[in-house]
Amino acid sequence: MTLQLFNTLSTQVEALTPADGKAVTLYACGPTVYDYGHIGNFRTFVHVDLLRRFLEQQGVPVKHVMNITDVDDKIIRNAAAQGVSIADYTPRYEKAFLDDLRALGCLSPVIMPHATENIPEMVALIQKLEQRGLAYRTEDGSWYFRINGDPEYGKLSKKDLSGNTAGARVDVDEYEKDSASDFAMWKAAKPGEHAWDTALGHGRPGWHIECSAMAMKFLGETLDLHAGGEDLMFPHHENEIAQSESATGKPFARHWMHVRFLLVEGRKMSKSDGNFFTLRDLLLRGYKASAIRFLLLSVPYRHQLNFTFDGLAESHSAVDRLRTFRQRIEHGPWPAGENAELAAQSREAANAFTAALANDLNTAEARAAIFDLVRHANTAADHGKLQQANVQPILHALTLFDQVFNVIEDHDTEIAREALAWAEHEGKLTKESANLQASLELSDADIDKLIAERTQAKKSRNFARADAIRNDLAAKGILLEDSKDGVRWKRK
RNA sequence: GGCGCGGUACCCAAGUGGUAAGGGAGAGGUCUGCAAAACCUUUAUGCGUGAGUUCGAUUCUCACCCGCGCCUCCA
Numbered sequence A: 001m002t003l004q005l006f007n008t009l010s011t012q013v014e015a016l017t018p019a020d021g022k023a024v025t026l027y028a029c030g031p032t033v034y035d036y037g038h039i040g041n042f043r044t045f046v047h048v049d050l051l052r053r054f055l056e057q058q059g060v061p062v063k064h065v066m067n068i069t070d071v072d073d074k075i076i077r078n079a080a081a082q083g084v085s086i087a088d089y090t091p092r093y094e095k096a097f098l099d100d101l102r103a104l105g106c107l108s109p110v111i112m113p114h115a116t117e118n119i120p121e122m123v124a125l126i127q128k129l130e131q132r133g134l135a136y137r138t139e140d141g142s143w144y145f146r147i148n149g150d151p152e153y154g155k156l157s158k159k160d161l162s163g164n165t166a167g168a169r170v171d172v173d174e175y176e177k178d179s180a181s182d183f184a185m186w187k188a189a190k191p192g193e194h195a196w197d198t199a200l201g202h203g204r205p206g207w208h209i210e211c212s213a214m215a216m217k218f219l220g221e222t223l224d225l226h227a228g229g230e231d232l233m234f235p236h237h238e239n240e241i242a243q244s245e246s247a248t249g250k251p252f253a254r255h256w257m258h259v260r261f262l263l264v265e266g267r268k269m270s271k272s273d274g275n276f277f278t279l280r281d282l283l284l285r286g287y288k289a290s291a292i293r294f295l296l297l298s299v300p301y302r303h304q305l306n307f308t309f310d311g312l313a314e315s316h317s318a319v320d321r322l323r324t325f326r327q328r329i330e331h332g333p334w335p336a337g338e339n340a341e342l343a344a345q346s347r348e349a350a351n352a353f354t355a356a357l358a359n360d361l362n363t364a365e366a367r368a369a370i371f372d373l374v375r376h377a378n379t380a381a382d383h384g385k386l387q388q389a390n391v392q393p394i395l396h397a398l399t400l401f402d403q404v405f406n407v408i409e410d411h412d413t414e415i416a417r418e419a420l421a422w423a424e425h426e427g428k429l430t431k432e433s434a435n436l437q438a439s440l441e442l443s444d445a446d447i448d449k450l451i452a453e454r455t456q457a458k459k460s461r462n463f464a465r466a467d468a469i470r471n472d473l474a475a476k477g478i479l480l481e482d483s484k485d486g487v488r489w490k491r492k
Numbered sequence B: 001g002g003c004g005c006g007g008u009a010c011c012c013a014a015g016u017g018g019u020a021a022g023g024g025a026g027a028g029g030u031c032u033g034c035a036a037a038a039c040c041u042u043u044a045u046g047c048g049u050g051a052g053u054u055c056g057a058u059u060c061u062c063a064c065c066c067g068c069g070c071c072u073c074c075a
Helices: A039-057 A073-082 A086-103 A119-131 A207-219 A230-248 A279-284 A289-298 A309-331 A340-358 A363-382 A388-405 A412-426 A431-440 A444-459 A463-475
Strands: A004-007 A012-015 A024-028 A062-066 A135-137 A143-145 A183-188 A196-198 A201-205 A223-229 A253-259 A262-264 A305-307 A478-483 A486-491
Touching: A004 A253, A024 A039, A024 A207, A039 A062, A039 A086, A039 A223, A039 A253, A039 A262, A039 A279, A039 A289, A039 A388, A062 A207, A073 A086, A086 A279, A086 A412, A119 A135, A119 A143, A119 A183, A119 A196, A119 A207, A119 A230, A143 A230, A183 A207, A183 A230, A201 A207, A207 A223, A207 A230, A223 A230, A230 A253, A279 A289, A279 A412, A279 A431, A289 A305, A289 A309, A289 A363, A289 A388, A289 A412, A305 A309, A309 A363, A309 A388, A309 A486, A340 A363, A340 A388, A363 A388, A412 A431, A444 A463, A444 A478, A444 A486, A463 A478
Parallel strands: A024 A062, A024 A223, A223 A253, A262 A305
Antiparallel strands: A004 A012, A135 A143, A143 A183, A183 A201, A196 A201, A478 A486
16 A cells, blocks of 8 residues: 655645655654754654554565764764764764664664765765855855755745845854855864865865765665654755755655654653653653653654653553453464454454555554454453454454554563663663662563462462462562463563 | 644544544453453543534634744754
């Protein structure tokens, strides 16, 4: 099924197709690695991951490129403050970011170019623009893009900057610009700053030129899809379009996708408001990576998501329901034969799931389709009407779901352990992480042993002992479920 | 000020010109040694407010109220 996706450029929902008929070329703006990623960042990355997974599930390969911005003003500032070079400063944050992506179940982009490794391409692009009269050098040695030379400027963000005159909001350092809206493609180095010696002079690339150069280097002059957070639409993506299209004369990206911001407790996240959370903050408080991913995905990408701790608890319960359900279906035992009605419901669920995602990635509707099936199958099972031939279609629907949402398969314990190990190493253990630590103290083998002991106690009708074991485990966040076919357990 | 988005049950949330998906939470019940899980019943004659169009509007139009985001640090 072809994905219909809203295109910011046309403001229409349009089919997303590969221009070459084979693979979709996707460029997603990546992180500036100057600090740990926050959950707002990850809402965007998780939705891009879902898009990619869905396309691949539909048989469309995705050539997914994500840049790593490893030189910019903040990096230079922070590195200088610590007295280290930028090359010594950025790797820890890059690693942290990639670990976080993995923790959230995101596929790794196919190519992850670094800004500092593609300087020649950026220089060449600026030179090309200079030849076309769209780049100019100011007295301090910086290079700017001439907006007035691009009649289409503003077409993505629907802004008309033609009325802008020099003087409004001009940085004191940038008084030499022809127009207030002209933006830097190359920044002359100030004394002591990390810089490259190039034909443009001694300096470093601007943020926008980096993405233009790397996107075109790795994916060609016209991309199928360019994605990022809504804030990047202007000026970042607008500037990327201006630079790229002015240089090539071709459309830079056929399709643009922008993920709306996440709010926290109804407000934009900000450090000063005290509602700023990194992924690590949440993991150390004991929230599961799967619950976080599911919450981030539960509200479709074009709507604001209000991130709350109540919502996180809710997502945890919802993921738990799916996991419990899959276990139940897999374990059986089920009588021979097939319940035709349930088989039909399974097919409907799979179809509805795919149709919902194909409709501009309606994740809320897609998850509803799967929960419908959960209820139908549980009901059938309780009435002895779930039969062996029903198992495969149900699992098929769950597999479709999890290939995209990626939350049923459980990696939460190992991710929590990694987060704890990191916090310990960095000296960032807190009171809340102590609770998490306690709950991870018992190994799976320890738990199985205690469960065996409890089963013995139950057999000899020593319920006091059995309940004591169950209560002790519960205190450590281990929940037991007795069933006809044995004991299941899970970490809370 | 300019541009844009949203207001659906206790909470989150989908949706359609024809009479309200799904999840979570609560209450009662079934099952269980007791729990848990699961199931059953239950929680919006109602979709911000007021008009209008229509045989019919939550869904279209207009006005108003409220909330949020973007407007060159920002996912």
